Amino acid sequence: xxxxxxxxxxxxxxxxxxxxxxxxxxxxxxxxxxxxxxxxxxxxxxxxxxxxxxxxxxxxxxxxxxxxxxxxxxxxxxxxxxxxxxxxxxxxxxxxxxxxxxxxxxxxxxxxxxxxxxxxxxxxxxxxxxxxxxxxxxxxxxxxxxxxxxxxxxxxxxxxxxxxxxxxxxxxxxxxxxxxxxxxxxxxxxxxxxxxxxxxxxxxxxxxxxxxxxxxxxxxxxxxxxxxxxxxxxxxxxxxxxxxxxxxxxxxxxxxxxxxxxxxxxxxxxxxxxxxxxxxxxxxxxxxxxxxxxxxxxxxxxxxxxxxxxxxxxxxxxxxxxxxxxxxxxxxxxxxxxxxxxxxxxxxxxxxxxxxxxxxxxxxxxxxxxxxxxxxxxxxxxxxxxxxxxxxxxxxxxxxxxxxxxxxxxxxxxxxxxxxxxxxxxxxxxxxxxxxxxxxxxxxxxxxxxxxxxxxxxxxxxxxxxxxxxxxxxxxxxxxxxxxxxxxxxxxxxxxxxx
Numbered sequence: 001x002x003x004x005x006x007x008x009x010x011x012x013x014x015x016x017x018x019x020x021x022x023x024x025x026x027x028x029x030x031x032x033x034x035x036x037x038x039x040x041x042x043x044x045x046x047x048x049x050x051x052x053x054x055x056x057x058x059x060x061x062x063x064x065x066x067x068x069x070x071x072x073x074x075x076x077x078x079x080x081x082x083x084x085x086x087x088x089x090x091x092x093x094x095x096x097x098x099x100x101x102x103x104x105x106x107x108x109x110x111x112x113x114x115x116x117x118x119x120x121x122x123x124x125x126x127x128x129x130x131x132x133x134x135x136x137x138x139x140x141x142x143x144x145x146x147x148x149x150x151x152x153x154x155x156x157x158x159x160x161x162x163x164x165x166x167x168x169x170x171x172x173x174x175x176x177x178x179x180x181x182x183x184x185x186x187x188x189x190x191x192x193x194x195x196x197x198x199x200x201x202x203x204x205x206x207x208x209x210x211x212x213x214x215x216x217x218x219x220x221x222x223x224x225x226x227x228x229x230x231x232x233x234x235x236x237x238x239x240x241x242x243x244x245x246x247x248x249x250x251x252x253x254x255x256x257x258x259x260x261x262x263x264x265x266x267x268x269x270x271x272x273x274x275x276x277x278x279x280x281x282x283x284x285x286x287x288x289x290x291x292x293x294x295x296x297x298x299x300x301x302x303x304x305x306x307x308x309x310x311x312x313x314x315x316x317x318x319x320x321x322x323x324x325x326x327x328x329x330x331x332x333x334x335x336x337x338x339x340x341x342x343x344x345x346x347x348x349x350x351x352x353x354x355x356x357x358x359x360x361x362x363x364x365x366x367x368x369x370x371x372x373x374x375x376x377x378x379x380x381x382x383x384x385x386x387x388x389x390x391x392x393x394x395x396x397x398x399x400x401x402x403x404x405x406x407x408x409x410x411x412x413x414x415x416x417x418x419x420x421x422x423x424x425x426x427x428x429x430x431x432x433x434x435x436x437x438x439x440x441x442x443x444x445x446x447x448x449x450x451x452x453x454x455x456x457x458x459x460x461x462x463x464x465x466x467x468x469x470x471x472x473x474x475x476x477x478x479x480x481x482x483x484x485x486x487x488x489x490x491x492x493x494x495x496x497x498x499x
Contacts, residue, residue, distance in 0.1 A: 009190040010304040010328050011293060014286040020126035022287040023133035026243030031063055031078035032136065036087035036118045038062050044108035049083045049090040051076065052108060077241075084139045085132050086117035130290070137242055137291050144238040145174035177228065178235055180208050185245075185284045186292045186303075193327060195289070201236075201250065201280030205229040229280070236282055244288040251278040306331045310339050314352035319359070321366040322425075333370040342374050346381035350391050356464050360390075361425035368394045376402060393418030416461045419447055424465035427472055441476045448473070448482055455489035459496065467493040 013019070023029055043055050051059055056072060059079060065071030082088040092110040120128040184207050189195045205228040210217050217225070229250075236247040284292065296303040306328055309317050317336055321329045337345050353367035354360070371378065371394075382398050385391040386408060393414050399407050410418075423443065429436040448454050458470060467490050474486035 007302045008187065008296070008304070010306050010308070010324055010332065011186070011190045011289050012195070012306045012328060012331060013290055013293070016126035016130065019287055019290050020129040020133075022243055022285065023129055024121065026133070026241065026287070028078055028081055028140070028241035029133055029136060029243065031074065032082040032085065032087055033118070033121055034063060035059055035075070035079050036082045036114050039082075039088055039112050040114055043112040045090060045110050045112045046107065047109050049080075049088070049110065049112060051079050081136050081139060081242075083112070085136045086115040087121075087132070088112050088118075089115035133243075133287075134291060134294060137244060140239060140242045140244070141178070144235040145171065145178055174231075177208060177231070181205075181232060182284075182288075182292050183296075184208065185282065186289065186296070189284050189289055190328075191325060193325075195286075196283065198246070198248070198281035198283040200276050201229050201232060201282060202226075204282065205232055232282075233280055236280070243285055244291055246283050246285050248277060248281040250280040254278050307335050308332075310335045312336075314345075314348035317370070318349065318352050318363040318366045321370070322362040322429075329366075329369070330373065333373055337370070337374055342377035343381045346371060346374055346378035347384070350381060350385050350395075354388075354390055358464075361421045361465060362428070364390070364394060364421060365425035368397070371398055372401070379404060389414065389417065390421075393421075412457070413461070416458055417463055420458065420461050420463045420466050420469050423447075423469045423472065424463070427465075427468065430472075430476075437476070440472075441478075444473050444476045445478070448477065455485045459489040459493040461493075464497075467497060 014022075024033070038059065044052060045055070046052055056075060056079075059075040060066055060071045063071070063075055063078070065074055068074065079088070083090065090110045090112050093108070117132050120132060181204060184204060185199065188199060202225065205225045206217075209225045209228055210221055214221070233250045236245055237249055239245050240247045293303045293305065304320070309320060309332055317332070321332065324332060340348070349367045349370055353364045355363065371382075379399065379402070382395040385395050388395075393410060396407055396410055397418075423440065426436065426440050426443070430440040451457075455470070459466065463469075470486050470490035470493055474483045474490060477483045477486060
């Protein structure tokens with residue numbers, strides 16, 4: 001993979017309109033908007049803009065949370081989000097600004113009213129809504145990695161100085177762990193054909209803790225995994241209401257079992273299908289994929305999305321597609337083709353596919369796959385390259401697949417050149433992936449079986465990758481005699497090329 005190719009696989013994003021609807025319906029954000037509208041008549045607030053006791057009770061009633069034991073907490077969180085995102089603005093009272101005396105508890109220090117951002121939720125663009133939501137999401141992420149307030153309250157009540165070490169909280173480590181976990185979830189979503197598939201929490205925690213080269217985790221590592229899992233359980237409970245993740249929490253009964261047993265390694269052991277969900281299941285929502293990608297882009301990470309290449313040239317498209325998972329490569333190609341006339345698109349693709357460089361075979365394979373999605377209107381562009389040594393073979397394949405008439409027979413040289421080029425395009429993937437290796441092995445066996453004396457002619461093919469392809473065929477073909485013939489042909493090809 002060249003240095004300028006994507007460092008992450010692409011993701012398929014929902015439209016801005018769909019994402020904006022998801023943001024507006026996220027429970028925490030929806031409540032924040034409700035309370036911002038509720039503040040239209042002005043709401044007395046305390047220092048920092050928090051709701052006073054009487055106003056908090058009114059907010060709980062306004063949100064229909066009076067019967068929920070956590071209603072006051074939900075209302076306070078929603079109000080704070082409204083303040084943090086500008087849905088609510090605070091105007092301090094003149095008395096507060098002028099008087100430096102200590103204020104009594106529950107004294108109003110300002111008045112809250114709807115902020116300018118609130119109107120954008122109804123009259124702004126989908127991107128306006130998403131920008132406001134992203135600001136709120138960052139606030140919630142900060143809350144997710146904050147220490148347990150009860151531990152801090154205990155320290156303050158005891159009259160001592162705040163000691164972060166004593167409460168086992170390192171802000172940088174907590175933020176780094178959560179960023180890493182969200183990054184892993186993002187990667188799994190991009191690679192998974194079913195992005196709605198949830199990930200077991202123990203497996204996700206282990207992905208951050210267990211070293212890649214460790215065959216059997218030690219007890220200490222398993223202890224770390226379980227501790228991380230329980231921290232993530234707390235954090236995902238905080239992140240779900242803003243719409244970032246879809247989370248099924250760890251079973252409370254299981255937590256009690258672990259506490260009673262004094263066993264923390266159990267959560268990192270292999271799980272049966274029937275009990276895996278008890279340990280927590282999580283996935284990024286479509287809104288979460290959008291948010292994590294936005295954070296990565298802000299951090300300078302190359303995080304492509306399907307549709308990014310629509311306005312790019314054919315050379316950029318063909319350079320990127322070989323590294324895309326097949327369904328996303330097809331989606332990207334379809335959008336790229338839809339933005340152009342079939343014949344113009346085909347001409348651009350064929351022109352970009354030429355070249356004797358190392359990546360040429362991959363470009364031509366991507367060109368062939370993209371052209372397979374083009375309509376019959378592209379036929380004139382394909383006929384224009386029938387005599388081209390590098391493109392004539394794939395042009396004939398395209399025309400034949402569509403039942404076109406008057407297709408000239410390819411020369412023997414063109415057939416063998418296309419065969420070498422096709423195998424060369426798949427060598428990299430076969431070295432990295434067992435499934436790709438099996439597919440290429442089948443192709444090699446089919447090619448040799450269809451052409452008597454294949455290796456007698458193949459070593460003479462004037463292609464830069466001929467020797468490498470023949471050596472690979474020698475490794476891949478299961479028949480020892482055939483493999484030996486391939487290696488001999490490779491030697492001849494390398495000698496012919498002066499290597």
